[in-house]
Every structure is written in structure tokens, then in C-alpha cells.
Amino acid sequence: QSVLTQAPSASGTPGQRVTISCSGSSSNIGVNTVSWYQQVPGTAPKLLIYSNNQRPSGVPDRFSGSKSGTSASLAISGLQSEDEADYYCAAWDDSLNGVFGGGTKLTVL
Amino acid sequence: EVQMVESGGGLAQPGGSLRLSCVASGFTFSNYAMSWVRQAPGKGLEWVAGISGSGGSRYYADSVKGRCTISRDKSKNTLYLQVNSLRAEDTAIYYCSKDVGTYNDVHFDYWGQGTLVAVSS
Numbered sequence: 001q002s003v004l005t006q007a008p009s010a011s012g013t014p015g016q017r018v019t020i021s022c023s024g025s026s027s028n029i030g031v032n033t034v035s036w037y038q039q040v041p042g043t044a045p046k047l048l049i050y051s052n053n054q055r056p057s058g059v060p061d062r063f064s065g066s067k068s069g070t071s072a073s074l075a076i077s078g079l080q081s082e083d084e085a086d087y088y089c090a091a092w093d094d095s096l097n098g099v100f101g102g103g104t105k106l107t108v109l
Numbered sequence: 110e111v112q113m114v115e116s117g118g119g120l121a122q123p124g125g126s127l128r129l130s131c132v133a134s135g136f137t138f139s140n141y142a143m144s145w146v147r148q149a150p151g152k153g154l155e156w157v158a159g160i161s162g163s164g165g166s167r168y169y170a171d172s173v174k175g176r177c178t179i180s181r182d183k184s185k186n187t188l189y190l191q192v193n194s195l196r197a198e199d200t201a202i203y204y205c206s207k208d209v210g211t212y213n214d215v216h217f218d219y220w221g222q223g224t225l226v227a228v229s230s
Binding site for chain 1: 144146153154155156159168169170171204209213214215216217218220221222223
């Protein structure tokens, strides 16, 4: 199982706000920053959020990130059909390795 | 434009070796940490190995420690991953990824298209 814990699935209707959570520990999220990725099946992942809440240029402001203690969250507002994808959180772990969450499959109903 | 192109994947036998390469362009290669991330068929992302911008620090996942070596050649703008003693569980798409900074933060702003490694007899 993955070091970071994510719910395997989430869903929402167009226009809705959806939140995806990521739970870690004091050796990763608790002391290091978190990134979030979007992956459409068959393509490479895309960076959505880094350093907990920073958006790379080109990522819509509908995507936002936050961190509290050993958990982090990705919020998607104004949900669109093209947001249907897999979402992964990641962080550096102080045991000197990178760690990912198991991924959350987002379905737009 | 930032580009990263992986190569070196293919079919390998259990116990064999492969060397993956990733040629990078569009940025100052030595200024950024790099990593290899893999994805087994139908599974999630797994960080495999990382190297600092200078190449002086290297890190490995427990699942590959002792079997993999990550390296970089500044003169060729190329990242490498040598994988030895291949196992069936190494079967995956291997992505080359660029960190946003010099140190390994697992904040990858660019990814290659991936190269498929299949381990089977």
C-alpha cells in the first residue's frame, strides 16, 4: 500500500466543488511540502499544485491546494467534464525518498 | 520549450539489466533535480529514484535500492537509470521527471512520455 493515503474514488456533478484528501505522517507531509498531479489514462501526469498551494502557470484557479498538519487537500471548484481523471498527491519523506498517494479516480457525473 | 524524451525500455528477462535514458532540452539541465517515476499496468505512480541538480545526492526507493543506479551527464543533458536483477514487478512505464528546483522535493513540473519496461521470460 502507498505511504500517502487517498480515497480510491470521488465524484461530483458539473459546477460542483469537490475535495480530494491525502493523509501522511510526521516524516512526509508533516514536515515537507505537497504536490498534486492530474493524470488522464494513457498520458503522463500533469502538475496541478506544488509547495502545498502554488499553481504552475496555465493551471486554472479552479484548482487549489491546502495543508494542515499531516494531511493535505486538493479542491476543484466549478467541476467540468474534462476534470475526469486520476489525481495523485506526493511529498518528500525524511527517510530520503519520494512518496505518492495511491490515487483518487474522479468521476464527473 | 522543455522536452524530455526517454528511451531504453523494452522486453527483458528476469535477472537481466536495462539502462534507461532521458534526453532533456529547453532548460539548464544542471540547475534542476530529476527523478524517475514508474507506473505498473493499471496501478498508481511510484517514485523510483532521484538525483540532485549537481548530481552529488542520489536517492532510491526501498523497492529498487541496491539494484538501481541513477546518474546524469551534464555534457549530454541526459538522465540515466540502470536497473539490474530485473523482476516481474519492475514491469511498468518509466517516466523521467524534472523537479521545480535544485533539490528533490517531488514537485515535478515536466514529465517525459514514458518508456515501457516489460520483464518476462
